[in-house]
Amino acid sequence: MELRQLEYFVAVAEEQNFTRAAERVHISQSGVSAQIRRLEHELGADLFDRSGRTATLTPAGRAALGHARAALAAAEAVEQAVGEVAALIRGRLTVGMVVGCTVTPLFDALAAFHAAHPGVEITLLEDASDRLADDVRGGAVDLALVGAASAPPEGLEACTVVDERLVAAVPAGHALAGRGAVTLAELVAYPLVCMPRGTGLRTVLDRACAARDLRPAITLQAGAADAIAALAARGMAVAVLSESMAAAYADRLTALPITDVDTPALLALVWRSEPGPAVRELVACARRAFS
Structure with a gap:
């Protein structure tokens, strides 16, 4: 018994027609018929009643169909498992x-x-x-x-x-350094340095400002937290960072929660x-x- 014979058997059973089954499996009708005959000979029973215009399953064929489908599915699972291993090699x-x-x-x-x-x-x-x-x-x-x-x-x-909130970060001596926290309106009164558009931090900031009709003066942009912190530490602008980013520069900058921006980055x-x-x-x- 071969897998291709089971494939042809399932195709004929589902199509109920040898010609359509042959088209489905891409071989000649005579080839399908010959393989089905060999399978029937091996099993010792007819699988199809060929007396009508359609190929209908015999009791033996109905008994065999589920097992044939399971065998084909198992073979496909073996191929998939080997393929997955190969993809990882x-x-x-x-x-x-x-x-x-x-x-x-x-x-x-x-x-x-x-x-x-x-x-x-x-x-x-x-x-x-x-x-x-x-x-x-x-x-x-x-x-x-x-x-x-x-x-x-x-x-x-x-x-x-x-999953973190935004904070403002300022060096010692900045006008906001003595504050425990700031509002967004208080923050945008100062020049800001932050991530460029298309980043999560910038999206949170832009959306929060738009919702309050605020227009921040983003005078500096940098793609790295180190650069943002370095610019802020030199008094160039107030940094807008995430909580963990700002914590990494606690020796140079004071982090101030932005009280009215609850959306996390x-x-x-x-x-x-x-x-x-x-x-x-x-x-x-x-x-x-x-x-």
Whole structure:
């Protein structure tokens, strides 16, 4: 008994016609008929009643159909399992990271994945979060760490790894340094330095200002938290950062909660639905790293 014979048998049973079944499996009608005859001879029973205009299953055929389908499904599962292993032996992954990100667990995840699957080539690129999300949707990027405001990008699978509020950060001697907190209106009275458009932090800030009809003077932009902090520490402008970013520069800057901005800035891993085996494995590595 061969798998192709079972495939032809299922095709004839479903089409109820030898000609249509032959077209479906892409061989001649005589070829299908011959293979079905061989299968029937091996089983010792007719599987089809050929007396009418349609090929109808005999009692033996009805008994065999479910098992034939199960055998074909099992064979397909074997092929898929082997294919997934092969994809993890050789392949290529493109991983995106929002510009200026300093979250090192992503690098730990990449290192763990590379150690387990050294044959997979990894390309890492930086870009704005909105463009990375579009690239993931379009298939140009397999997995990305992106910033977002309040919720991960729509249409993608996601795992939020950071959920923080915005803060203002100022050096000693600044007019706001003695304050315990500031409102958004008080903050935008000063020049600001922050992330560029397309990042999660900037989206939260822009939306909060638009909702209050405020027009901030963003005089400086930088894609790295280090650069933003360095500019603020030199008195160039007030920095707008996340809580954890600002905490890293506590020796140079005082962080001030922005009392009326409740929307969090998120950092999330995003990928397409039904990912391939390499992406699934990298997501698993990332979840462990960020946990």
